[in-house]
Amino acid sequence: MGNLRTLVLNADMQPLSWAPLSVWSWQQALVAVLQDRVVQLKTYDDVLIHSSRDAFEVPAVVALKRYRKRKKVSFTRYHVFLRDEFTCQYCGERFAAGDLTFDHVLPKSRSGHSRWDNIVTACGPDNLRKANRTPREAGMKLLRQPFEPTPRQLDAAARRLPSAKTELHKTWMDFLYWGSELEG
Incomplete structure (x- = not known):
């Protein structure tokens, strides 16, 4: 149970971020559902949390009720x-x-x-x-010039990583590849 995470989507049903993927602990997500801050879209099968009076399904995917605009990418x-x-x-x-x-x-x-x-x-x-030289002085060539990426550019790069699909929970798959081409 401790390793269950909840995928967090924006109000437009797209992940808040792919880089890193927007996830919360299941506990944070359950609190947000109970406080009516998010819409629960999918739950984990056969996983229930019990209080003294109630049982709750554990959220696998939630969506924010209010759209959150994406900001500039932090330099990390x-x-x-x-x-x-x-x-x-x-x-x-x-x-x-x-x-x-x-x-x-x-x-x-x-x-x-x-x-x-x-x-x-x-x-x-x-x-x-x-070393302490420019690429030209060192006789080296850059593959491409450095630039400040947009959130969308980083998201696209994250989706292209070899590990992108293998680290995703199966319950999330219906929510993550909308807007991308279907694989044959």
């Missing part, structure tokens, strides 16, 4: 790696997050700032090879 290590799809922007290989680093395109020692348009994902060897 995870979001940079996700924007770059966990791929070194120099060699093009995909890595686990633990094997990746940030690289300042214009090095910090040369007035390069830690912000979206100056940070890329790099593997350790390429980051060391580039």
Whole structure:
């Protein structure tokens, strides 16, 4: 029971976020249902919570009653790696997050700032090879220039991750792939 989570959709029936996927603990979701802040769309089969007088189904999917506008993407290590799809922007290989680093395109020692348009994902060897130089000075080429992603761009990148479908509970599937092409 402790590992059950509840998928949270916006009022438009789309996930609040794919990056990371918008989920609550089942306890948070049940409280929101009881406070009438969300609509319960789906429950877990054969899972009930009992109080002294009542039994409650555990929410698997809920939707907010009020639409919540998505804000700008926060500048975090995870979001940079996700924007770059966990791929070194120099060699093009995909890595686990633990094997990746940030690289300042214009090095910090040369007035390069830690912000979206100056940070890329790099593997350790390429980051060391580039060192305190620009890509041009190091004889390296970026796969693409760094940019500030929109929430939609990060969501699309999250859906393309190899683990995206394997980590989703089966009760959520009917709610997650609307608006995308059906697979053949």
